Amino acid sequence: MTTFSFLTDIIPNETSELPQTSGQEAHPDEHHLRWNLDQIRYKLFILSGKGGVGKSSVAVTLALALARRGFDVGLLDVDLHGPDVYRMLGLGKPLSLIHGEHSLPEDLKHLKIISVEAMMQNRDAAIIWRGAVKHKIIRQFLSQIEWEALDFLIIDAPPGTGDEHLAIAESIPEARAVIVSTPQEISLADVRKSINFCQKIGLQIIGVVENMGHVVCADCGTSIPLFRSGVGDQAMRSLNLNLLGSLPFDPQIVAAADDGRLKDLDPADSPFFQELDTVLNNIFTAVGQTEPQKSLAAGEPGVTRFAVPVQDGRLAEQFSQNQHFALITVRRNQIVEQREAIPPDFKPGILPAWLKREGVTHIIAAGLKTSVQDFFNRQGLTVILASSGLSPETLVKQHLDNLSAKND
Ligand SMILES: Nc1ncnc2c1ncn2[C@@H]1O[C@H](COP(=O)(O)OP(=O)(O)OP(=O)(O)O)[C@@H](O)[C@H]1O
Structure with missing residues (x-):
């Protein structure tokens, strides 16, 4: 609105x-x-x-x-x-x-x-x-x-x-x-x-x-x-x-x-x-817009997009400059798209805006302070805490399994 x-x-x-x-x-x-x-x-x-x-x-x-x-x-x-x-x-x-x-x-x-x-x-x-x-x-x-x-x-x-x-x-x-x-x-x-x-x-x-x-x-x-x-x-x-x-x-x-x-x-x-x-x-x-078509629109019914900060292909222990994010799109409980992207900056005013522009709805992260979690939540981004060391794909699948177990 x-x-x-x-x-x-x-x-x-x-x-x-x-x-x-x-x-x-x-x-x-x-x-x-x-x-x-x-x-x-x-x-x-x-x-x-x-x-x-x-x-x-x-x-x-x-x-x-x-x-x-x-x-x-x-x-x-x-x-x-x-x-x-x-x-x-x-x-x-x-x-x-x-x-x-x-x-x-x-x-x-x-x-x-x-x-x-x-x-x-x-x-x-x-x-x-x-x-x-x-x-x-x-x-x-x-x-x-x-x-x-x-x-x-x-x-x-x-x-x-x-x-x-x-x-x-x-x-x-x-x-x-x-x-x-x-x-x-x-x-x-x-x-x-x-x-x-x-x-x-x-x-x-x-x-x-x-x-x-x-x-x-x-x-x-x-x-x-x-x-x-x-x-x-x-x-x-x-x-x-x-x-x-x-x-x-x-x-x-x-x-x-x-x-x-x-x-x-x-x-x-x-x-x-x-x-x-x-x-x-x-x-x-x-x-310099490389994709002529936005792959899946953010906010489309049934579509969620997870952002996972990665280091060496696994969930990073903390956020740091120049870090890659794995962006994983899920539609009807299935991973349909996975790619990597680097945010332009990690400043509080830039990172959430970039994540939202990329259509991200959820962040999976390790060791985020409660105040930072609250900050992302206020921006409409759901934070899921996880232990570092697993691959982004495994973490998203675990989250989806937990959700369906709760719904059963
Ligand atoms: N390619 C086109 N084929 C047919 N009609 C066109 C085309 N482009 C514009 N028009 C028509 O030309 C008229 C002027 O177009 P438009 O209002 O877009 O111009 P403009 O440059 O924005 O004008 P202004 O700035 O003076 O308002 C409109 O009636 C519009 O429908």
Whole structure:
């Protein structure tokens, strides 16, 4: 569940009044912001120099495709003046600020979405906010929403390079930019501005998605260019950018986005979604995500994942830096998957977040102090104490045997 009650004090009701803020306040949320962001593995910032090139469509469909592959995904719409994400997905009802919470439909269980549009009682109201207010709202989206452990956060920005972009770049310096463009010289000129912006503020660009440059013939599957051919390719080469993929113009995308049915389109019937797979795979390569499919989703019914700190293939006597964990997945009392992984750090703020991101539900460990056990328990991780020296597989099997003996 994502909670939003904090927004009552910053979102004007039905009007475009400015909330009172100097914009100069120190951010008491700094700690929470870092805590939240440390739990998110990859942050992708979707940009375009020009409006209407399909940036929101790419952001939304990337988020859908990732969630369908089992990744935990957050989609943040920071296009404060023209938020479209909520509309494209048909998430009709405005968020109830009285109850301060909102739950997403079951079929989007791997996807969390937040857009300023979700909070507007009147969606046609113009939003007139100064830079400082935008900055504050974006910081609050990032620091006060309980995003929890995510594999990907997709951020949809307005066109151009304005306050929203600066707020994101300052708050998430580790975000990586994906630039969306159509293959026309007029759009590509704006791409150069986006590149310049990213370079000036030190945002890493992972590549460009070319959109609506061709159509795919429904009868013969031939690709028919809609613009002067070669313009996009030449520009990518001259800008030294990675082309992540070329998405076709697909009339189903327009109709589905207009009707709020983007999430209902069958990817198998859509040339756009088929080509989006190439974009996704190129993004995985660029960010170093080795598995294009999350093997088994954390929290799936009947699935538990054990983390066992190991040394020389056996349960380690204690936690130590650079230690491997055996991650063992159990489904219906059977071990279905086993692999090793190393956490990025052993700090209290990092280790539980990493374990949760890896879908871990149980830790098997030796000699953990009660205070450390309580700490993991508070993070929703069950601790099972065992003696060191046995293999992780044996320990998990012993635990499963003990459980079934108790149930008999
Ligand atoms: N590949 C595509 N095929 C067909 N229609 C598309 C495609 N990509 C985007 N569209 C349509 O083009 C229009 C503009 O797309 P979108 O809103 O995603 O652009 P944008 O760059 O985010 O615009 P802005 O930032 O100005 O809001 C929408 O109607 C959308 O449905």
